[in-house]
Amino acid sequence: MSLPLSTLTTRLLLGLCLATGAHAAERDPQALDVLPGLGKYLHGLAHFSLSADSETDQTLNTDQVVEFHHRTDVLVVQPDKLYVSVQQPTAARQFFYDGKQFVLYDGHYGYYTNGPAPATIDALLDDIAARYGIELPLADLFRWGSTTADEVGISEALVIGDEQLGGYTCTHYAYRQPDVDWQLWVRKGPAPLPCRLVISRRDIPERPRHSVNFDWDVASVPAPGAFTFVPPANAQQVPLQRLTPPERPEVQP
Secondary structure (H helix, E strand, O other): OOOOHHHHHHHHHHHHHHHHOOOOOOEOHHHHHHHHHHHHHHHHOOEEEEEEEEEEEEEOOOOOEEEEEEEEEEEEEOOOEEEEEEEEOOEEEEEEEOOOEEEEEEOOOOEEEEEEOOOOHHHHHHHHHHHHOOOOOOHHHHOOOOOHHHHOOOOEEEEEEEEEEOOEEEEEEEEEEOOEEEEEEEEOOOOOOEEEEEEEEOOOOOOOEEEEEEEEEOOOOOOHHHHOOOOOOOOEEOOOOOOOOOOOOOOOO
């Protein structure tokens, strides 16, 4: 059976690339531009609800890789209302922010802690990470700006193509940065919402993966009471621990 010349040429070129290990790092402008565009769009939403189903690989002591599932629900009213719930088989955590204080509640053990908070969600995310080491799920999606790709060291950015996910046409992108490969699917059209995210670790021999499928609601306004924490019966308050003690001014003799 004979093959068209174009097919033969393609196969010969592919075989040559595989044989020589030829590979050129590429930073496609379209793949880079979608990231700050995504961050700008999310920041511009007055409110939204988000449900994310995640699968995370973990390596056992026997070197076997197993997958764990968890669900994250997020409610946002800009600029100063945030609720996050993470449900796992052995854990249940909730985070409340009402513009004045935040509360972190562990429903598995019945403990909660709270502290004062800045006046905006953006400032809150930076503050609780620096002071207490609290990193909220999916927070990085909201932090992309025009310089972020260079700051995190993205060396490759590719456009893979369009796919159907959850009833939407989403463009598939692939990125590489130190020790991490990740893929992002973004909804096409005027609402560039993330459809799916996959992160793969290259610094671990098993190359564990973390994947997330997103379900967005940008029409419904979350109820105001969703951002206020009401301690359940028998819940116990515990002190909030800083990562490092605050600096104290020198006392002059």
